[in-house]
Amino acid sequence: MVVDWQTLAKEKRDSVNALIPKAWLLPSPVPPASEQRDVTGKYIQQFLSPAEIEITETDAVGIVKNTTSAKWKARDVAEAFCHRAALAHQMVNCLHEIFFDAAIADAQRLDEYYAKHGKPTGPLHGLPVSLKDQFHVKDVETTMGYVGWIGTFEGKKGLGKEKVFESEMVTELRNLGAILYCKTSVPHTLMAGETVNNIIGYTWNPKNRNLACGGSSGGEGALIGLKGSPVGFGTDIGGSIRIPAAFNGLFGIRPSSGRLPYEGMANSMDGQNSTLSVVGPLATSVGALKLVIKALLTQEPWLHDPLVAEIPWRDEQEQAVLDIVNASGGGQLAFGVSKSDGIVNCQPPVRRAIDIVVKTAEKLGHKVFEWNPPSHKRCLEIAFKTWFYDGGADVHAAFALSGEPMASQIKSSYGTLKDQFTASEIAANNVAKRAYQKEYMEYWNSTSKITGTGRPIDAVIAPLAPFAAARPDMYSYYGLSTWVNMVDYSAAVLPVTLVDKTIDVVDEGYQPLNEQDEKVHLAYDPELYDGAHVALQIVGRRFQEEKVLAITEILGDAWSRALRELGSSTPKHPLKHHANFL
Known part of the structure; x- marks a missing residue:
């Protein structure tokens, strides 16, 4: 009997x-966004006990400190996060798979091990970790948002891998003592900055439910934004870790390809190797990102994933940044600042966030220079070709399995099958990419002539989207995030502030640069955006994850400290009430 896609979904x-x-x-149902815009903080807390609030509002570093010392039982931690994740899902639609019972059983085994041996099982003992629905987990399905993948292994039947096979990183996380308990929502195809599919519908931004939570790791962003997870893993081929982290006020990192293991994960257009998707964490603190990356690298993933480079965690790279900052007389870092790529300008809240971070860096005694790299227009022309090498064949085949329709966010790009690239055309695009990477590399090198530090720019302060978050079906420009993937740099997300409708007013008389820029400008509504998170990205060179995280933490801590000193408990009003800071 043929079952229609609606019934399957x-x-x-x-x-x-x-x-x-x-x-x-x-x-009772959550009130509409017009009545309850923000479901974070006190709204979700009302459904939790004081003990659950304490556990779930502790970052991953604090959790591990308590679970590895037996101050907290792993089972209590797992139950608290399972409960909060369940609430989060009911509020914003962020989960694809739930395996709470297995997680609680795993946590119980960890507690029994600790009681017997007097020590934790590993450095992540008892830490709940959420996973984007690309990871294969034993006894759990992977649909990646496709109705046609239900009951299959990546759309295929009879392989013997259904609910048995596990991705390499899943194995490593288990070895480290992590507790896996849910998989989070994605846009079908993974190729969108919003999260929507025909199984669960639309995943909303918990801080402002008028807006998107981001994509394609959108469920991760929404879940961690509601503190239903202390740390989770997403993937990024054009911004898919950084966008959800930014839209939900989180820290996140897009490592260079080959730093963390991707082996055994589901994907779209698998085999397209010009611009590789990478895996990385999102969390509520930089410390949490460092914790899980350090732990995973102790598993020597380069022995199990042929694309991972043998690069253990390098304390010396992080320490080099700290040595500069702590040098007697005040050491100086040098930053490039990018306010626009010349194609699309940022909306007012993002421009204000850039000003805040630049002023923070300058108040710390660091140097800031305008960033004028090779043409991003040319960069994007090369990058976007890689997503269409097969003309959309992979995407169309996945939809054809069930006959389900594409969401409009996908249809705008992949709605029509196109001619596939020839081998020669792909080779030519790879040559163009390599030439552009070389040009960008030499530009970065050339900045040593202007910094006065004896070094080139240490990192770039840049927007990763032209808006604080996208409005539904209005994510019209990906260039501000995608250039990082093209040059394969390390990039971390730094949460900065919240949109304030009284400060971030519409640019009257604005003259758009082009049609794309006009769409971004017209999409901004201060009333609608009020209260949304605003974040930026801190970009370093290839394989500089330790350095980028150190710089992100320095800037984040300095801005938080400045707010405290100025008497503000929230970053919402840094200009309104503390104009003297800027």
Whole structure:
């Protein structure tokens, strides 16, 4: 019997929702965004006990400190995060898979091990970790948002891998003592900055439910934004870690390709190697990002993933930054600042965030220079070709499995099958990419002539989207994030402030640069955006993850410290009430 896609989707959706314990169901539906825009903080706390709030609002570093010392039971931590994740899903639609029972059983085994041996199982003992629905986990399905993948292994039947196979990083996380308990929502195809599919619908931004949570690791961003997870892993081929991190006020990092293991994960257009998707963490602190990356690298993933480079965690790279900053007389870092790529300008809240971070760096005694790299227009022309090498064949084949329609966010790019690139055309694009990377590299090298530090620019302060978050079906420009993927640099997200409608007013009389820029300008509505998170990216060179995280932490800590000194408990009003800072 042929089952229509709507029925399959509903059965899958209902089966996942049925795994939420009845005691954790919300007593009534969440009010519409017009009545309850923000479901973070006190709103979700009302459904939790004081002990659950304490556990779930502790960052990953604090959790591990407590679980590895037996101050907290791994089971109590797992149950608290499972409960909060269940609430988060009911509020914003952020989960694809729930395996709370298995997680609690795993946590119980960790507690029994600790009681017997008097020590933790590993450096992540008892740490709950959420996963984007690209990771294969034993006894759990992977749909990646495709109705046609339900009941299959990546759309295929009879392989013997369904609910048995595990991705390499999943194995490593288990070895380290992490507790895996849910997989998070994605846009089908993964190729969108919003998260929507025909199984669960649309995933909303928990801080401002008028807006997108980002994509394609959008469920991760929304879940961690609601503190339903202390740390999770997403992937990034054009901004898909950084965008959800930014839209949800989180820290995140897009490592260079080959730093962390991607082996055994589901993907779209697998085999397209010109611009590789990479895996990386999102979390509520820089310390959490460092914790899980350090731990994973102790597993020597280069022995199990042929694309991972043998680069253990390098304390010396982080220490080099600290030595500069702590040098007697005040050491100086040098930053490039990019306010626009010349194609699209940023909306007012993002421009204000750039000013805040630049002034923060300058107040610390660091130097800031205008960033004028090789043409980003040319960069994007090369990058976007890589996503269409197969003319959309992979995407169309996945949709054809069930006959489900594409979401409009996908249809705008992949709605029509195109001619596939020839081998010669792909080779030519790879040559153009390599030439552009070389040109960008030499530009960065040339900045040593202007910094006065004896070094080139240490990192670039840049926007990663022209808006604080996208409005539904209005993510019209990806260039501000995608250039990083093209040159394969390390980039971390730095949360900065919140949109304030009284400060971030519309640019009256604005003259758009072009049609794309006009769309971005017209999409801004201060009233609608009020309260949304605003973040930037800190970009370093290839394989400079340790350095980028150190710089991100320095800037973030300095801005937080400045707010405290100025008497503000929230970053929402740094200009309104503390204009003297800028």
